[in-house]
Amino acid sequence: MRSHRAQDWIVLVLAAIVVVLSAARFAPASPTSLEVYPSPSLTRQTWLSDYNPALKGTPGDTPVLVFEGAEPGGTMLVLGGTHPDEPAGCAAALVLAENVMPEQGRVIVIPYANASGFTHNLPQEGHPSHYTLDTPNGRRTIPYGARLSNPVHQWPDPTVYVESVRGQKLAGVEARNLNRAYPGLQNGTLTSKVAYAITSLIREEQVDVSVDLHESSPEYPVNNAIVAHDRALDLAAITAVELELSGVAMNIEPSPESLRGFSHREWGDNTDTYAVLFESPNPAQGRLRGKTDEQLIIDGQDPMYLKASSRGRLYVPYTEEGTPLAMRVGRHIASIAALATSHTMLAPDRGIVLSGLPTYDELVSNGVGAYLSPSER
Ligand SMILES: [Zn+2]
Numbered sequence: 275m276r277s278h279r280a281q282d283w284i285v286l287v288l289a290a291i292v293v294v295l296s297a298a299r300f301a302p303a304s305p306t307s308l309e310v311y312p313s314p315s316l317t318r319q320t321w322l323s324d325y326n327p328a329l330k331g332t333p334g335d336t337p338v339l340v341f342e343g344a345e346p347g348g349t350m351l352v353l354g355g356t357h358p359d360e361p362a363g364c365a366a367a368l369v370l371a372e373n374v375m376p377e378q379g380r381v382i383v384i385p386y387a388n389a390s391g392f393t394h395n396l397p398q399e400g401h402p403s404h405y406t407l408d409t410p411n412g413r414r415t416i417p418y419g420a421r422l423s424n425p426v427h428q429w430p431d432p433t434v435y436v437e438s439v440r441g442q443k444l445a446g447v448e449a450r451n452l453n454r455a456y457p458g459l460q461n462g463t464l465t466s467k468v469a470y471a472i473t474s475l476i477r478e479e480q481v482d483v484s485v486d487l488h489e490s491s492p493e494y495p496v497n498n499a500i501v502a503h504d505r506a507l508d509l510a511a512i513t514a515v516e517l518e519l520s521g522v523a524m525n526i527e528p529s530p531e532s533l534r535g536f537s538h539r540e541w542g543d544n545t546d547t548y549a550v551l552f553e554s555p556n557p558a559q560g561r562l563r564g565k566t567d568e569q570l571i572i573d574g575q576d577p578m579y580l581k582a583s584s585r586g587r588l589y590v591p592y593t594e595e596g597t598p599l600a601m602r603v604g605r606h607i608a609s610i611a612a613l614a615t616s617h618t619m620l621a622p623d624r625g626i627v628l629s630g631l632p633t634y635d636e637l638v639s640n641g642v643g644a645y646l647s648p649s650e651r
Contacts, residue, residue, distance in 0.1 A: 307404075307417050308386045310337060310368060311647035313630060315375045317342040322384065325478060326471035328461050333427045334468045336389040338475070339371050340382050347379030348482035348624030350614060351475065351547070354384070356452050356486055356537070358391040358419025359401060361571055362554050362599055363487035365416060366606035369637075369645045375630035378618070382479060387472070387486075388452040390427045390464060392419035401558070405568040407641070412648030418571065422450035428464045438466070442534040453486070456540035472537075476545045482624050483509070483617050486537040486551040487606050491560030492579055492588045492597065496553055499525040500609065503542025503549040509616055510550055516612035522605055522634055524552075548617070552609050554602035555590040574598045604637035 318340040323329040354367025367385040431446040458469025502510035541549035575596030583592035618625035
């Protein structure tokens with residue numbers, strides 16, 4: 275008996291050690307890790323809860339940064355981190371916020387749109403909780419999260435998620451997907467409150483053009499693409515031509531009327547904004563990938579994707595160079611710049627003229643870290 279008890283204690287102590295070590299390994303990012311060091315053209319820094327007070331003090335609240343030029347004009351909203359496991363979206367929003375100097379109009383940036391999603395990783399995906407880039411003045415750590423809000427913050431999931439506009443039915447976990455939650459509910463679930471706040475911001479700030487930055491796996495058909503709401507198709511077409519001139523090819527995908535809850539659909543249907551979504555190819559979220567680590571996030575090189583590409587199985591060009599983060603962020607930043615130029619051509623009195631941003635070629639040559647401030651921790 276006595277020896278059994280001793281064994282029980284040993285097992286308990288070992289279990290406790292495993293729990294403590296696991297907790298340290300998978301500890302959620304703290305709100306202070308949602309770092310952003312805005313450019314000198316920042317005129318206002320606020321929180322998303324200003325647009326839905328029900329978010330105040332919740333893990334869904336997140337910084338909103340407003341940059342304004344000397345000449346009045348239109349307003350552009352840019353969201354990174356709707357899906358926190360699509361790193362080029364968040365990184366591009368950070369490059370935008372830390373470099374942009376608007377000459378005309380305003381740009382509003384939300385780098386960590388689903389803040390709750392940055393506090394955990396998807397189980398069994400093997401994703402790191404963050405990645406680190408070299409900047410000219412030190413290292414910058416950027417959180418890498420999950421596609422959905424943290425279940426600790428929104429629980430339980432329904433068996434079936436019935437979205438609020440048309441009653442479209444999706445799998446229960448999709449109730450925690452910010453890009454299925456629009457236009458959102460003021461006092462709904464945490465994810466729905468975040469969506470409501472963003473829709474309210476678009477209305478209150480009279481946002482002319484709204485952009486949601488995403489990534490998708492290289493084997494997913496909608497990639498290197500601008501997904502545009504019906505009213506934004508002309509704007510998207512002119513943007514694609516602008517991009518082509520600078521050597522960046524983007525497909526145009528009309529937002530399907532039947533897909534409800536998406537930013538490009540509900541922002542366009544429920545506000546006056548021109549709504550678009552950009553996609554870039556990220557091997558770290560694809561099903562074909564091998565070893566998943568910080569290196570894969572940053573260099574985008576994976577031998578299995580190279581093999582798939584040689585057999586014609588991918589929807590994007592993929593060579594030994596892979597699809598590095600710098601290239602994907604370059605596509606997003608170039609697309610934001612081209613979108614602003616195109617909108618200014620179509621509506622000069624609501625012009626948005628942005629300077630201070632690196633070009634696609636500069637990002638590819640110098641890397642993303644060259645355009646970010648180091649972490650202060
Ligand atoms: Zn996404």
